[in-house]
Every structure is written in structure tokens, then in C-alpha cells.
Amino acid sequence: MSMQLEDPRVVEFDVRTDEMLVNMGPQHPSTHGVLRLLLRTDGEIVHEVTPHIGYLHRCAEKIGENLSPPQWIPYTDRMDYLAGMNMNLGFSLAVEKLIGMEVPEKAQVLRVMIAELNRIASHLVGMGAYGLDLGSFSPFLYAFREREIILDLFEEVCGARLTYSYITIGGATHDLPTQIPIPPGLAALTGRPMDQKLSWIDACRVFLDWLEMRIPEYHTLLTTNQIFIKRTSRLGVLSREMAIDHGCSGPVLRGSGVDYDLRRDGEPIYTRMYEGYKYNIPVAPFAVAPPEVVVGDNWCRFFVRMREVSESIGLVRQAMDRYPKAEGTYRVPYKHATKLPRGEAYLETECPKGQMGFYIVGNETNAPLRARAKSSSFCNLSVTAKLCEGCLIGDIPAIVGSLDIVMGEIDR
Amino acid sequence: MTPAEIHQHLIARFGDRITGVKLDVLDPWVEVAPVALLEVAGHLRHDPALAFDLLTNLTGVDYCEPDPKKAAKFGHEPHLEVVYHLFSFPHRHHVVLKVKLPRWHDDQPGQLPRLDSVSGIWAIADWHEREAYDLLGIDFTGHPNLRRILCAEDWVGHPLRKDYEFPLEYHGIRGR
Numbered sequence: 001m002s003m004q005l006e007d008p009r010v011v012e013f014d015v016r017t018d019e020m021l022v023n024m025g026p027q028h029p030s031t032h033g034v035l036r037l038l039l040r041t042d043g044e045i046v047h048e049v050t051p052h053i054g055y056l057h058r059c060a061e062k063i064g065e066n067l068s069p070p071q072w073i074p075y076t077d078r079m080d081y082l083a084g085m086n087m088n089l090g091f092s093l094a095v096e097k098l099i100g101m102e103v104p105e106k107a108q109v110l111r112v113m114i115a116e117l118n119r120i121a122s123h124l125v126g127m128g129a130y131g132l133d134l135g136s137f138s139p140f141l142y143a144f145r146e147r148e149i150i151l152d153l154f155e156e157v158c159g160a161r162l163t164y165s166y167i168t169i170g171g172a173t174h175d176l177p178t179q180i181p182i183p184p185g186l187a188a189l190t191g192r193p194m195d196q197k198l199s200w201i202d203a204c205r206v207f208l209d210w211l212e213m214r215i216p217e218y219h220t221l222l223t224t225n226q227i228f229i230k231r232t233s234r235l236g237v238l239s240r241e242m243a244i245d246h247g248c249s250g251p252v253l254r255g256s257g258v259d260y261d262l263r264r265d266g267e268p269i270y271t272r273m274y275e276g277y278k279y280n281i282p283v284a285p286f287a288v289a290p291p292e293v294v295v296g297d298n299w300c301r302f303f304v305r306m307r308e309v310s311e312s313i314g315l316v317r318q319a320m321d322r323y324p325k326a327e328g329t330y331r332v333p334y335k336h337a338t339k340l341p342r343g344e345a346y347l348e349t350e351c352p353k354g355q356m357g358f359y360i361v362g363n364e365t366n367a368p369l370r371a372r373a374k375s376s377s378f379c380n381l382s383v384t385a386k387l388c389e390g391c392l393i394g395d396i397p398a399i400v401g402s403l404d405i406v407m408g409e410i411d412r
Numbered sequence: 413m414t415p416a417e418i419h420q421h422l423i424a425r426f427g428d429r430i431t432g433v434k435l436d437v438l439d440p441w442v443e444v445a446p447v448a449l450l451e452v453a454g455h456l457r458h459d460p461a462l463a464f465d466l467l468t469n470l471t472g473v474d475y476c477e478p479d480p481k482k483a484a485k486f487g488h489e490p491h492l493e494v495v496y497h498l499f500s501f502p503h504r505h506h507v508v509l510k511v512k513l514p515r516w517h518d519d520q521p522g523q524l525p526r527l528d529s530v531s532g533i534w535a536i537a538d539w540h541e542r543e544a545y546d547l548l549g550i551d552f553t554g555h556p557n558l559r560r561i562l563c564a565e566d567w568v569g570h571p572l573r574k575d576y577e578f579p580l581e582y583h584g585i586r587g588r
Contacts, residue, residue, distance in 0.1 A: 054562040061547070062571050097438060244465050244501060247536035258501065265504070342487060345438045346469060346497050346508070357469050359495070363487065370572075374469040382539045411562060 018042050024396065026055050032129065032400070033407030037384070041393060049388040049396070051381060056411035064371030068336045069095045069169055069360075072371060077163035079373060080409040082125050083352045085118035085154075087409075088167035090349040091373075094358035095169050097269050098345035099338070104328025107171030108273045113319035114157070114167060116312040117204070120211075121150040122352035123305045123312075126404040130302060131222055133401035134231050139221045145185065146214065149207050152183035156200060171331030176200045176323070186210070201320050208313050215310060223299075223306060229290050232298035236387040236399035239296055246386075247379035250354025251308065252403055255301035259283045262350035270349055277318050282307035298402035305404065308352075339364050353377050353404060373412055377405040415440035418462065418507050426452055432510075439497070441508035449511055450528040456498060456509070457533050464507065467530070469497040470540035472548040476515060476574040490515055492525060494550060513550065515573075529555035547572040 025036035034055035040048040060079065064072045069091070076091045077084040089111055096103060103111075128143025151161045156177055158166035166172055182196045186207055198206075222228045238248070243256040253260060261281040263274045284300040286293075293299045340362025348357040354376025361370040380403045387399050413421070419433045419442050429452070432443030444452045456464040473493045477486035496509040517523040524545075529552035531538040541552045542561040549570030552558055560567060569576050579587045 054560075054564070057562040059571060065572075242535075245535040247467055247534070260501065343437055348468060355468070357497070359469060359471060359497075361473055364485070369475070370471075370473045372469070372471045374471070378539065379536050382536055 019047070022393070026052075032405055034411075035381075035400070035405070035407055037388075037396065037400070039393065039396070044392050044394070046388055046391055046393055046396065049385050051384055053378075053381070053407070053410050056407045058412065060412040061371055061373060064368065064373075066367055068338075068366040069340075069368070070334060070336060073168055074163060074165045076373070077165055078408055079375065079412055080122075080351060080353055080356070080377070080406045081162055082406055083118050083122040084160075084162060084164045085114050085167055086122075086349065086351040087356065088165060089115050090347070090351060090356045091358045092167055092169045093269055093349060094345055094347040094360050095340075097267075097347050098340060098343065098360050098362055101170060101332065101334075103171055103332060104330075106323070106326040106328045107330050107332070109319050109322045109326045110172055110176065110330055111167055112273055112277070113204075113316050113323065114154075114172070116315040116319070117150055117153070119312045119352045120309050120316075121147045123309050124150075126305050126352070127218065127222065127302070127309075130401045130404070131228075133397040134228060136222065136225075136228065139218060142214070142218065142221070145189075146211055149183050149185045149189075152185065153200065153204055153207065156180040156183075156203075168331070169334040171329070173331070175330045183207075201323065204316065205320060208316060212310070212313055215306075218306065223303060224290070229292055229299065231395075231398050232302060232402065233290065233292040234294055235298050235391065235395055236402060237294055237297045238301075238383060238387060242383065242386065243296070246383045248354070248383060249376045249379065250350065250352070251301050251304040252354060252380045252383075254281070254283045255304045256296040257284045262348055262355055266350065267347060269347065274315075277315055279311045279315050280307075282311065298398055301402045301404075337366050339366055340368055344370075348374070351376060353406060353409065354380055356409070373409075375409045375412065377403075377407075378410045381405050381410055413461070413503065413505050415442070415507055418442065418505070421462070422452065422455075425455065431512075439506070439508050441495075441510050443510045443512065446511050446513060446527055449509075450530065450533075453496070453509070453530045453533050456507070461503075462500065463502045464498040464500045466499040466501060467496060467534035467536055467540070468499050469495070470530075470537055470544065471495055472544045472550055472572070474515070474548060474572060474574050478575040492548065492550065494527060494544065496530070517551075524549050524551040526551045526553050528553055529558075531555055546570070549573060 020041050022039040022041055026034040036052040038050040039046050060075045073088055076087040079087050124143040124147045128140035131139035155161050158164050177200045179197050180200050187194045190210055238256045240256045243253050282304050284295045342364055344361040346359040348355040356376050357374035359372035360368045363369040388396055416435055422430050429445045429448035431445050434441055456462050475488040476490045477483045492513040492515055494511045498507050513525040517525045541555055544550050545558055546560040546563050581587050
């Protein structure tokens with residue numbers, strides 16, 4: 001005898017006993033924040049994944065229409081909260097493009113240094129949290145130990161550890177400090193006296209020298225670890241065409257074999273910051289990849305991030321060498337009452353998670369008519385439904401984790 | 413191709429359905445009549461000389477000043493604009509596509525303006541159009557799944573409209 005039930009999901013439970021709807025999130029630890037995935041499963045096999053987002057929506061774009069650009073900078077911090085500096089930079093450059101502002105050389109070098117240091121911090125979290133998703137705990141502790149020192153360095157620079165609002169329109173809010181106490185973590189790790197005082201740049205140099213030596217260790221822990229390779233290779237394979245169709249960017253795009261990085265291929269206002277720096281853009285396929293790996297799988301995306309950490313270390317070093325000789329000041333003043341010209345500017349920058357775009361429409365008032373933040377994680381997340389089709393439930397954290405999303409940026 | 417060449421190419425093919433152009437701005441844009449959007453977008457995507465395979469951004473702007481005191485200085489007729497930022501990987505060129513829509517369909521407040529969905533041309537448009545529908549109230553016809561994406565499903569109104577009023581309460585939570 002059949003029963004009449006109002007909720008169609010109950011009928012699914014009742015009749016088609018082999019299919020089940022499973023809610024993953026929004027409080028699931030391996031969904032990296034408040035992401036909710038609705039899975040239609042047949043035993044362990046996932047037939048359909050529907051991402052539900054919006055749990056962290058804070059109306060940032062609406063708020064931006066009522067604030068002058070420097071006032072909106074703290075809101076950009078809270079988008080990708082693991083890379084606040086890069087968000088500040090992307091928005092500042094978009095406003096500078098709109099008003100036609102020139103930033104002095106010193107401010108540009110400072111921006112490169114800070115943005116690349118934040119890229120390292122963001123990728124360290126990406127690496128550590130990904131290990132955690134796959135059940136390996138120690139890389140997470142190492143990653144956070146290293147990131148802690150970067151946060152200490154940022155704290156000396158601007159007073160904040162996560163939401164910096166440091167890079168602002170016209171440059172940065174402060175110059176680098178000439179003398180700081182050595183970050184306690186760094187002193188303990190390098191065996192230096194706790195009460196040592198040194199310049200910010202020297203402290204950063206000590207840290208990078210120490211970090212660079214640790215990188216082979218992470219590769220041993222994850223990249224070349226057989227368990228890790230088995231959990232990541234040939235899984236979540238994202239083809240080049242699908243990546244472009246879904247607007248993927250950053251390490252996700254480069255992991256699929258597209259050689260595109262805005263630091264080199266972007267608009268002049270952004271690329272001129274990186275002129276004269278020597279760095280490589282890691283793109284799949286990799287010669288060092290284990291034989292199981294195919295282009296566009298989880299392993300490739302992870303490895304692009306790992307290689308970018310090394311490249312960013314080189315970039316920060318080169319910027320530190322340039323900094324003492326750089327001309328100009330660290331900041332050109334910008335007044336809150338400055339009227340944004342009638343017109344619009346769209347600018348994308350290469351953030352750790354991908355290409356973050358800001359679209360500003362001015363209309364002869366100090367607040368923009370429209371402040372739009374195009375999130376890279378938003379686009380990267382949109383492929384999950386296709387990537388997870390037909391995989392096992394246990395592989396979903398491995399696939400979603402490899403996209404390295406931040407919900408603050410997706411929901412804005 | 414430069415934006416001027418892209419514009420010439422489109423004019424040659426679509427004639428007066430390309431309704432406007434502005435080349436002396438930061439991001440040069442081409443304006444397309446709403447009825448021709450699907451055809452023009454498909455051409456931009458698939459023509460080998462253009463090959464705009466990446467939709468970097470899709471969003472809308474509400475040109476409207478609800479405050480009558482400021483309306484004189486506003487400088488725009490009230491309308492909605494849907495903006496498409498396109499990039500081509502094979503040719504490494506950019507173009508911005510714009511479509512002008514009335515703020516309300518048939519000037520009936522509450523009736524959402526309609527526009528063809530480009531989600532069949534660029535897969536990412538699916539989510540971007542859902543966001544534009546959610547926040548700006550544009551009805552993308554032909555969209556496979558036009559539901560709210562950031563706001564709650566039972567939310568009333570479209571918050572990025574300039575005349576949007578924040579609700580007094582939502583499920584017992586005080587608003588204003």
C-alpha cells in the first residue's frame with residue numbers, strides 16, 4: 001500500500017531505497033567555511049552535487065555604493081580573509097585605474113613585497129587545510145606555524161593580523177617599520193635571542209631563509225607521499241575547456257594546463273608593478289609529477305600552489321632588494337571627498353585564489369554608483385557539480401579542498 | 413583585434429542591432445540591442461577571428477537616483493545595464509558588451525525586465541546570472557535554474573536596486 005507524503009524527498013527514501021539525499025555542510029569541517037553541498041547518493045557513489053551558497057552574504061556591494069573607496073577597503077579585507085592584502089591591492093588598483101592615479105615606485109615595490117608575502121600565507125593555509133581534508137594532520141600544524149610568523153610581520157606593519165586594510169588607494173597606509181622586535185615564533189625556530197631587535201626587512205629575510213629550507217619537507221609530507229598521491233591523482237579532473245568555460249582562474253586554471261597569470265598577462269597598471277622581476281609561472285603538466293597524475297587533477301592544482309610559494313619567496317626577496325633604492329614615497333594622499341569621475345573601470349588582479357575583479361562605476365560623487373567584486377572562488381566553485389559527479393562521498397573533500405575556496409569571497 | 417576592429421566586425425554582421433559604442437574610455441564597450449544579445453554573444457564566442465572563450469565578469473548596474481533632490485545632477489536616464497566583460501585566450505583581446513534594459517518590464521513596477529540568458533554559451537554565466545537576478549532583479553529567459561543564489565530563497569526584493577527598501581522584519585528578526 002502506498003502512502004501519500006507531502007515532502008517529495010520522503011518518497012525518495014520510501015520508494016527508491018537506493019538513493020539518498022545527504023546534506024554536507026554548512027557546518028561540515030571539510031567544506032572550508034559555510035558551504036552546503038546537497039548530495040544525491042547511491043550508496044557511496046555521488047550522483048549529483050548541488051552547492052548552496054550565501055550563508056556568509058554581508059551585502060558588501062550594496063555597502064560599497066554608500067562609502068567612499070578608502071572606506072570600503074576594510075570590506076574587501078573580509079572577502080578573501082586569508083589574503084586581505086591582495087584584496088586591498090585589487091580594489092585600490094581598480095580605483096586608481098578609474099581616477100588615473102600614478103603610484104610612486106616605492107609604493108609599488110612595497111605592494112609587491114606585501115602582496116607576495118600574503119600569497120605565501122594563503123597558499124600555506126591552502127596546503128595545510130588540504131592535508132587536513134585528506135586526513136593528514138601534521139602539514140596543517142607546520143603550515144600554521146609558518147603563517148603565524150607572516151601574520152606577526154604584518155602585525156608590525158599595520159597593527160592587524162587578518163583584516164589589514166594596509167594597501168590603500170595611492171599606496172599603503174604606513175611605511176615599513178625600521179625596527180621591530182623579532183617575532184617570537186621566528187626567534188624560537190631560528191634560535192635567536194627573544195629580545196633581538198631588527199629592521200622589518202631583515203626580519204622578513206631571516207624568515208624567508210628559514211621557510212625556503214622547510215619546503216622540501218612539505219613535499220615529502222604531501223606532494224610525494226604515496227597516500228596523498230592515491231587520494232588526489234586522477235580525481236576531479238578538470239579539462240582545459242571546462243576550466244575556461246566555467247571562468248576558473250588562478251591555480252585551478254594553471255593546474256588544467258592554461259598558461260595564464262595576470263601578473264604577466266594582465267593590464268599595464270598591474271603588470272608594470274612586476275616589471276623586471278624574475279619569476280616562473282608554474283603550469284601543468286609537470287616533469288616531476290608521479291606517473292599516476294594527469295593534467296587538471298587535484299594533485300596538479302595542489303602542486304601549482306606549492307610551486308607558487310617558492311616563486312613568491314623569490315619575488316619578495318627581489319622586492320626587498322629594490323626597496324631601499326626605490327624612489328618616491330610610500331603613499332600619494334587620497335581625500336575621502338574626491339569625486340569619482342563619470343565612467344567605469346574593471347580591473348582583475350592575480351590573487352592567491354585566482355583572478356579577483358573589481359568593477360567601479362563613478363558618477364561625480366565620492367561614493368561609486370556601483371562597486372562590484374567578481375570573486376574568483378565563486379567561479380572556481382561553480383565547477384564542483386561537474387567534478388564531483390560519479391565520485392565517492394569520501395572524495396568530495398579531496399575535490400572541493402583542491403579548489404581552495406574561501407566562502408567570504410564567494411558570498412561577499 | 414582592437415576594440416575598434418571588433419566593433420567594425422560586429423557592425424558588418426549585425427548592422428543596426430549594434431546600438432552604440434564608446435572607444436575613448438578605459439574599457440571600450442559595444443552596446444547591443446537586447447533582442448540580438450544571444451546571437452551576438454554566440455558569434456563572439458564561436459567566430460574563430462574573435463573567439464571570446466572567457467566571460468570574466470557579468471553584472472548589472474542600476475542607473476537610478478531615487479532622491480528627487482539629487483536627480484538633476486545624476487546625469488543618466490533611469491535604466492538598467494547588463495555588462496559582460498569578455499576575454500579571448502587564443503587572441504588575448506578584451507571587449508565589454510553592454511545591454512540597456514528598462515528598469516521594469518512594460519514600465520510596470522515589480523515586473524522584472526527580461527533578457528536572454530547566455531548560460532548556454534558560457535557555463536559560468538549560469539551562476540553570474542543567478543546573482544544578477546537575485547541582487548538586481550533581471551529575468552534571464554532560458555536560464556536552466558533561475559533561483560536566488562546569495563539571498564535566502566524567500567527574500568523579497570532585489571537589494572542592489574537603488575530604490576530597494578530594506579524589509580522591516582524577516583522571520584521575526586527586526587530589520588530597520
